[in-house]
Amino acid sequence: MREFISEFIRFDWIEYKRWSPNTKSIIGSSIFLFILLIAFLCIVTILVMGFSSIFGATTFNGEANRNFILAVAALFGAPFLVWRTIVAQTQANAALKQAEASLNQAIAASDQAKTAAEQARIAFNVSSATAFTKAVELLGSYRQVSEYNENDSLVVLHEPNLEARIGGVFALEKIIRDNEADARAATETLAAFCRQHMKKRPVLQIPRPSSQDCDTALQVLGRRRIPNPGESDSFVVELSGIDLRSYEISDLTFDRIIFSDSIFGGRDQADDCRFLNCIFSGCTFRDAQFEDCDFRGSTVVSCKFENTRFINCLGPKGETLVDDPEIPENEYQSTLV
Structure with missing residues (x-):
């Protein structure tokens, strides 16, 4: 009903906007003159009726006077009401146009913001891809020595460029921390680097000296954010077949890592270390000491323990290892999926 009245007042129902200017002028003048004629006739009729009612009666008629005054007030007040309605409608139309303009500006601003966001996303992806490629190149860098x-x-000899490789490790750590989309690829790259350059030797052989680039990679893997099982970015890191006897891994977090056929050893190499939900399969613990470490939820299968101590540690089932020579075997308890 409100829309019908609005359209009726604006005369949209007669489609006057399609008329030519001359037609609008003629019809407008005719309507104006017709309204003036009707108004004049009404005024004359009301005045005649009013005076006849007042002066033609034999006695004073208060009801007639009141009706006459109301009719005159209505006659003179009606144009003002019509004028006020027209003004209000004009203001409403102006407000509507302003609102439409503001809406269009907001839509345009939103489109610009979306375009800017898309451009920023593309630039970020390109920058991330470039940073990732450069970091991988640094990990494999060598230098010539004469x-x-x-x-x-x-x-002329070729030896690992340790400075460049360490820089590559830290570049991958930044990607792991800042770019969730490439975090897994960067983490698995570091794990592959450790598997390649920390390959185990036979247990009775002297282990290779620790390398600064591998040690830095282990430190980065041990302080990364660990996703909870079931999260979209949850994945397993594999550090199988590595020799950790020359490396200090204390105060690090190695949750959800597969240590298959790896070697642990060296006194005081693992204090306050966490191994939640890991897999230790076919590992060798030789001359190793773990103090205040946490192995809850881990799978321990076919491991060898030689001259090893676990002091104040938590076992796979949450049991306390006060001063035990080995971790109790606990098959298939890890929750890596």
Whole structure:
């Protein structure tokens, strides 16, 4: 009903906007003159009726006077009411146009914001891809070293560029921390780097000296954010077949890692370390000491323990290992999925 009245007042129902200017002028003048004629006739009729009612009666008629005054007031008040209605409608139309303009501006601003966000996303992805590629290149970097051999001949050797590799490790850590989409790829790259450069030797052989680049990679893996099982970014890290005897891993978190066929050893190498929901399959613990470590939820299968101590540690089932020579075997308890 409100829309019908609004359209009726604006005369949209007669489609006057399609008329030519001359037609609008003629019809507008005719309507105006017709309204003036009707108003004049009404005024004359009301005045005649009013005076006849007042002066034609034999006695004073208060009801007639009141009706006459009301009719005159209505006659003179009606144009003001019509004018006020027209003004209100004009203001409403202006407000509506302003609201439409504001809405269009808001839509345009929203589109611009979406475009800017998309451009920023593309730039971020390109930047992340470039950073990831550069970090991987740094991990595999070598440098040339010239030196004289026993025959006093100058030879050129290639050795790992430790400074560049460590820089690559820290670049991958930044990706893991800041870019959730590439965090898994960066983490698995570091794990592959450790598996490649920390390959185990036979237990009775002297372990390789620790390398700064591998040690830095282990530190980064041990302080990364650990997703909870079932989260969208939850995944398992594999550090199988590595030799940890020359590395200090205290105060690190190695949750949800597969240590298959790996070697642990070295006194005081693992204090306050966490191994929640890990898999220790076919591992060798030789001359190792773990103090205040947590192995809850881990799977321990076919491991060898030689001269090893677990002091104030929590076992796979939450049991306390006061000063035990091994971790109780606990098959298939890990929740890695």
